[in-house]
Amino acid sequence: MRKYFKNNFKFYLTILLSGIIAGIILAFADNFSIDKFNGKDSVINRISAFAGDNQRKLTDEEKLNTKLYKELSPAVVNITTTTLKYDAFFDIVPSNGxxxxxxxxxxxxILTNNHVIENATKLTVTLNDEMEYNAKIIGTDKSNDIAVIKIEPKTTNLSYIPIGNSNNLEVGQKVLAIGNPFGLQSTLTTGVISSIGRTLRSENGRIIQNIIQTDAAINPGNSGGPLIDTQGQLVGLNTAIFSPSKGNIGIGFAIPASTITTVVPDLIKHGYVIRPYLGVTGTLPVNQHLASVLGNPEATGILIQEIIPGSPADKASLKGGNQLVRMGRYNILLGGDIITLVDGKKLTNSSILATYIESKRPGDRVKLTVIRDNKPKDITVTLEEPPKKR
Known part of the structure; x- marks a missing residue:
C-alpha cells in the first residue's frame, strides 16, 4: 500500500510539475509575443504622437523671418549672363555666369552689381515663379559697383522691395539677405550689422564709402541681392565677401542704400552717373622726401602737376607745376599748389580727393586749402559736369 501510494505520489507530482512548467513556458511565450507586438505598436504610436506634438508654435523672431521671406523673396531674381571669351585656340566662345x-x-x-552684368552680351532674368525674361542694361556705375537693368514683364504688378534708409543703421541691428548663392534660388540667411562706415575699393580703383559689414551668410551668387532690415526695406546691396576660401566666413559687405538712392536716379534717367570734375591731373602725394625737395619739410597733401584749361580748377585760379625735374626714374612738375584739405577733410592721396569730388553734384562748391609759396590759402571751387567727349 505504501509502495503503491509512494509510486502514485511520484506520478502525480511529476504531472503537476510538468503542468506548472508548461504553463510558465506558454505564458512567457504568449507574453513575449504580445510584448513584442505591443512594442512595435508602441513605437508607432510614439512616432505618430511625436509628429503631432511637433507642430510647435514659432517664436516671434521666426514668425518675422518667415513673414519677410514670403513677402519679399518674389522680388529677388536670378540673373544669368552670357559673355564672349577666347578659348585656348583663340576662338570666341560664349561663357555663362x-x-x-x-x-x-x-x-x-532691377538693381544689381555692375560686376554681375559687366561685358554681358545677353542677360536672362528668372523670377521667383520660374518665369524667364530677357533684360537690357539701363545704366552702370563702376565706381560704386551698381547697375540697373530692366525687363518687360507681362504684368504691372511685380513684387518689389522699397529702398530704405541706411543712415541710421546701428551695429547689432538684425538684417536678412536673400539671393541665389551657387545658383540655389531664393536662399534666406540672417545676421546682424557687424560694422558700418567701411570702405571698399571698386574694380576701377575708386573707394566706395560707408560700406555695411554683416555676418549674414553671403556666398558667390549672392552678389546683387538685397540686404533687408526688419521693416522689409532694402538697406544695402550685397556685393562682396572677405574669404580666403571664396566661401562665407561671416564677413560680407553691402553697398548702403544712401549710395543707391544717389546713383540710381541718374542711371535710370541718363544711363550713367552725372559727376562733377575738378580739373586737376597728375597729382602726387607729398611724402617726406618730396616735401624736403619742395623746401617745406612739414608739408603734407597732394601736389598738383597740371590744370586742365577751362576747368573749374582753372577758373578758380588753382596753380599747376611749371618746373620739370627728375626724381629717381620719374619726371615731375614742381611749383604747383599743394592741396592739404578739401572742406576740412585731410588729404593724403589723390583717391581721397577723387572720391570726395565724386560724391558731389555739378554746381556744388568745395573749399580747398592749399599751400602756395609755403603759405596756406583757401580757394573755393564751383564744380561742373565734365565736357562731353566728341
Missing amino acids: SGSGVIIDPSGY
Whole structure:
C-alpha cells in the first residue's frame, strides 16, 4: 500500500510539475509575443504622437523671418549672363555666369552689381515663379559697383522691395539677405550689422564709402541681392565677401542704400552717373622726401602737376607745376599748389580727393586749402559736369 501510494505520489507530482512548467513556458511565450507586438505598436504610436506634438508654435523672431521671406523673396531674381571669351585656340566662345538682383519698381527695373552684368552680351532674368525674361542694361556705375537693368514683364504688378534708409543703421541691428548663392534660388540667411562706415575699393580703383559689414551668410551668387532690415526695406546691396576660401566666413559687405538712392536716379534717367570734375591731373602725394625737395619739410597733401584749361580748377585760379625735374626714374612738375584739405577733410592721396569730388553734384562748391609759396590759402571751387567727349 505504501509502495503503491509512494509510486502514485511520484506520478502525480511529476504531472503537476510538468503542468506548472508548461504553463510558465506558454505564458512567457504568449507574453513575449504580445510584448513584442505591443512594442512595435508602441513605437508607432510614439512616432505618430511625436509628429503631432511637433507642430510647435514659432517664436516671434521666426514668425518675422518667415513673414519677410514670403513677402519679399518674389522680388529677388536670378540673373544669368552670357559673355564672349577666347578659348585656348583663340576662338570666341560664349561663357555663362550668374548672380542676383532685386526688383525695385513694379514696372521691371532691377538693381544689381555692375560686376554681375559687366561685358554681358545677353542677360536672362528668372523670377521667383520660374518665369524667364530677357533684360537690357539701363545704366552702370563702376565706381560704386551698381547697375540697373530692366525687363518687360507681362504684368504691372511685380513684387518689389522699397529702398530704405541706411543712415541710421546701428551695429547689432538684425538684417536678412536673400539671393541665389551657387545658383540655389531664393536662399534666406540672417545676421546682424557687424560694422558700418567701411570702405571698399571698386574694380576701377575708386573707394566706395560707408560700406555695411554683416555676418549674414553671403556666398558667390549672392552678389546683387538685397540686404533687408526688419521693416522689409532694402538697406544695402550685397556685393562682396572677405574669404580666403571664396566661401562665407561671416564677413560680407553691402553697398548702403544712401549710395543707391544717389546713383540710381541718374542711371535710370541718363544711363550713367552725372559727376562733377575738378580739373586737376597728375597729382602726387607729398611724402617726406618730396616735401624736403619742395623746401617745406612739414608739408603734407597732394601736389598738383597740371590744370586742365577751362576747368573749374582753372577758373578758380588753382596753380599747376611749371618746373620739370627728375626724381629717381620719374619726371615731375614742381611749383604747383599743394592741396592739404578739401572742406576740412585731410588729404593724403589723390583717391581721397577723387572720391570726395565724386560724391558731389555739378554746381556744388568745395573749399580747398592749399599751400602756395609755403603759405596756406583757401580757394573755393564751383564744380561742373565734365565736357562731353566728341
